[in-house]
Amino acid sequence: xxxxxxxxxxxxxxxxxxxxxxxxxxxxxxxxxxxxxxxxxxxxxxxxxxxxxxxxxxxxxxxxxxxxxxxxxxxxxxxxxxxxxxxxxxxxxxxxxxxxxxxxxxxxxxxxxxxxxxxxxxxxxxxxxxxxxxxxxxxxxxxxxxxxxxxxxxxxxxxxxxxxxxxxxxxxxxxxxxxxxxxxxxxxxxxxxxxxxxxxxxxxxxxxxxxxxxxxxxxxxxxxxxxxxxxxxxxxxxxxxxxxxxxxxxxxxxxxxxxxxxxxxxxxxxxxxxxxxxxxxxxxxxxxxxxxxxxxxxxxxxxxxxxxxxxxxxxxxxxxxxxxxx
Numbered sequence: 001x002x003x004x005x006x007x008x009x010x011x012x013x014x015x016x017x018x019x020x021x022x023x024x025x026x027x028x029x030x031x032x033x034x035x036x037x038x039x040x041x042x043x044x045x046x047x048x049x050x051x052x053x054x055x056x057x058x059x060x061x062x063x064x065x066x067x068x069x070x071x072x073x074x075x076x077x078x079x080x081x082x083x084x085x086x087x088x089x090x091x092x093x094x095x096x097x098x099x100x101x102x103x104x105x106x107x108x109x110x111x112x113x114x115x116x117x118x119x120x121x122x123x124x125x126x127x128x129x130x131x132x133x134x135x136x137x138x139x140x141x142x143x144x145x146x147x148x149x150x151x152x153x154x155x156x157x158x159x160x161x162x163x164x165x166x167x168x169x170x171x172x173x174x175x176x177x178x179x180x181x182x183x184x185x186x187x188x189x190x191x192x193x194x195x196x197x198x199x200x201x202x203x204x205x206x207x208x209x210x211x212x213x214x215x216x217x218x219x220x221x222x223x224x225x226x227x228x229x230x231x232x233x234x235x236x237x238x239x240x241x242x243x244x245x246x247x248x249x250x251x252x253x254x255x256x257x258x259x260x261x262x263x264x265x266x267x268x269x270x271x272x273x274x275x276x277x278x279x280x281x282x283x284x285x286x287x288x289x290x291x292x293x294x295x296x297x298x299x300x301x302x303x304x305x306x307x308x309x310x311x312x313x314x315x316x317x318x319x320x321x322x323x324x325x326x
Contacts, residue, residue, distance in 0.1 A: 044242050045091070047091050051088055051238065052074065053240065055183065055192065055193075055241075056194075056195065056221045056222050056223070057192065057193070057194045057221060057223040057224070058159075058194075058217060058218065058221045058224050059195070059197070059227070060196075060197040060199050060226050061198070061228070065227050065229060065234070066257065067157070067227060068099065069114075069252060069256070070227070071097060071099075071155045071157050072099075072114065073085060073114070074155065075095040075153060076111075076114070076125060078090045078091065078152055079094065079095045085257050085258055085259045086258035086259065087258065088259065091152060093150075093152025094124040094150060094152060095126065095153045096145060097125070097155045097157070098127075098154070098156045099127060099157050100156070100157060101157065101161065104127070107129075113255050114256055126151075131162055133163070133165070134164050134181055138162050139182075142182075143185065146185075146189050146191065151191060152191060152192065153191065153193075153194070155193075155196070156195045156196065158198070159195050159197045160198075164177065171216070173216065174216070176219060176220045177216075178216075178220070179195065182195065183220055186222075197211065199228070207226040207235075207237040208237075211224065223238065223239070223240035224238065224239050224240070227250070232267050232270065233249055233266075233267070234249070234252070235248070235249055236248050236249075236259070248261065249261060249262070249263045249266035271297075272305065274295055275291060275306070275309065275315070278291060279323065286322065287321050287322055287323070309323075310323070
């Protein structure tokens, strides 16, 4: 027998020791209804009162509607701690506006237009015009910024600039995966993140259905805000997991957005003003049909509105079927 083989024979094979390590449990974690009843949660934190909560918000609107102007105002208002959109109180805190489709020259021009060339703009308002794709270092960049500056609000303008390239998934899964990391990031740090996105060209009965992409996008976020322009003005719709629905009329005036009030109230007031202006210019009594044709409105809507205006004393009926100013 060779030396090599004899060496092999002298090596004893010892039996493996049995370990009593606990195996990872796949048991489902649950809690009872009674446990849930005893739980206490802090009140919902609004960064912008009634509009922006902690968590991830998707703000969508058609191109050139002024989404970036609104984003700038929200970020500036939170940084200062003043009212946003001329109406909503803000919780003061550091902000980051990732203006990924802009450059410093344009941002400075917009800031001067809206807020003047002051002695110093707030030091807690940060800008960036470059952010990596979320799956290629962008998420890490945001987390590092959060750890260093502890912001209250981060705005990413727009989604397409940071969207991961997801392969091997259907459209819904890809849309959901695009935003779910940001939703998790916002929840872990207790901050608000707003992502700017576009609306599809086709309109729908539900404003949320107009958001470009599948319902995976709206399903992955905590709140959705939609800027929608119609013939009678611009409306800001909102819906969230925990906040009340939003339906307010808004107006963009030389770079600054402002909330005019609840949409129904504002639109009715606007329609009444149009009828009053028409009757004043006509200088004679007019019937619902004539008013409807002049304003290109449905005749039945005009008739109902005239009855309400007559009750409120805004118009009077000199004779049957005719209306004029008091």
